Amino acid sequence: MFGAVAELARLIVLFIVFMFVGNLIIEPVYNILEVGESASFFVYTGLAVLFFVLYRNKFQWNGWYEGAEMAVLSKRMSRWLVTTAIAMLIAPPALSVII
16 A cells, blocks of 8 residues: 555656656747747647656656556557657647748
8 A cells, every 4th residue: 555655656746847847848949939828738738648658668667566557558659659749749839830
């Protein structure tokens, strides 16, 4: 039981740090490209998907919880999710240039 609670706390902390660092990297780029605040949905969703892939493929194996349902994402699924996340991060600046 302690392992699951500790892993959940670890997951939340990692997620917050990942989103904070991702925002620190992306926000200046979006400001230079003059992308509006309405794009934040795409940014945070793209970052969350990237975190999901990173957690399932790397961070999950270093934690305290050891369950039977632990599995790495397939390479095909990982590529699809990463491609989708990158598209979500690229879409707002590309659309702001077009529109």
